[in-house]
């Protein structure tokens with residue numbers, strides 16, 4: 001227990017916690033995007049997949065609790081690391097901060113994370129609880145996706161959020177590899193191929209769903 005405490009108290013330990021909790025969410029997102037792409041095959045498969053998960057009854061709460069726990073640890077560690085950074089450097093650099101390699105994804109990691117958190121609350125109310133959905137039908141995710149993306153504002157919210165998720169993943173996956181010591185330092189962003197592939201899969205895979213539904217390609 002003492003070792004866990006020591007790990008949590010150190011900055012490196014918090015980065016490892018961020019890496020592991022982030023990767024749990026990456027695994028969920030890859031599964032979630034592949035499951036959602038079943039929408040292109042009509043209502044049968046996606047609704048059956050949802051029914052299968054729900055059919056496990058209370059057992060569905062085990063992975064849910066893992067995801068919630070990972071999210072809470074990820075956000076607390078991020079806030080504490082940001083706080084430590086500000087305490088260590090309360091006065092800004094006179095000539096601006098010049099990081100080793102700066103990408104849009106790295107510069108937006110904190111605001112992007114906050115935006116994703118807000119999106120997640122809206123998303124669960126939209127497609128799981130249904131209170132933020134105009135025409136929610138319990139147990140029929142296919143129908144909920146089709147009617148949910150009729151509104152162009154909702155489509156826009158999802159597209160902005162998915163761009164945020166893609167950017168967050170691109171920087172997060174690469175830097176978590178750095179924290180646990182598996183990615184070499186890379187000043188050239190294009191060498192971060194695993195992070196790029198995952199980010200593109202999640203960004204494009206999710207984004208084509210609201211676009212296709214709004215364009216009437218999936219009804």
Ligand code: HEM
Nearest residue numbers: 032036050064120123127128141145158165206207209210
């Ligand atoms: C266009 C993008 C997305 C679509 C169409 C979509 C669709 C859905 C649908 C239909 C459900 C309800 C499933 C069911 O009732 O069986 C759901 C649940 C959920 N989604 Fe998404 N999703 C998208 C993006 C995301 C993203 C980016 C995240 C995370 C950042 C996310 C996290 C979740 C979570 C946590 C749940 C609740 C799962 C549960 O009930 O335990 N989704 N999503």
